[in-house]
Amino acid sequence: MSIEVGSKLQGKVTGITKFGAFVELPEGATGLVHISEVADSYVKDINEHLKIGDVVEVRVIHVEKDGKIGLSIKKAKEQASRPRNKGNDRASKESFEQKISRFLKESEDRLASLKRHTESKRGGRGARRG
Numbered sequence: 410m411s412i413e414v415g416s417k418l419q420g421k422v423t424g425i426t427k428f429g430a431f432v433e434l435p436e437g438a439t440g441l442v443h444i445s446e447v448a449d450s451y452v453k454d455i456n457e458h459l460k461i462g463d464v465v466e467v468r469v470i471h472v473e474k475d476g477k478i479g480l481s482i483k484k485a486k487e488q489a490s491r492p493r494n495k496g497n498d499r500a501s502k503e504s505f506e507q508k509i510s511r512f513l514k515e516s517e518d519r520l521a522s523l524k525r526h527t528e529s530k531r532g533g534r535g536a537r538r539g
Contacts, residue, residue, distance in 0.1 A: 414469050422463045430459050440478030447482050
């Protein structure tokens with residue numbers, strides 16, 4: 410089994426540092442699970458989540474030219490638990506520009522409504538002081 414980006418593998422935790430855990434993969438390769446890739450929530454102390462000798466399922470997130478392998482435990486879990494084709498995938502299929510456009514339109518609508526509500530409490534639009 411070759412180690413390619415996107416591959417899901419099982420490995421054994423062989424070392425723990427303050428910034429992550431080293432995991433021995435099949436074929437003797439070793440990769441690093443950065444502390445930010447251990448769990449979905451904030452991880453202050455990696456020792457609360459992993460111990461040396463634990464067998465973990467990881468997803469390969471990058472392989473550098475110098476042979477360093479980046480791994481993720483949370484992405485391995487995400488892929489398994491993610492629902493498939495549930496019909497309401499509008500947000501995931503929108504491009505960034507479409508999301509920004511929709512956000513701006515909704516914001517402008519809310520702001521216009523808020524302005525109308527505020528002006529009606531002040532006594533109208535054209536009231537001048539002076």
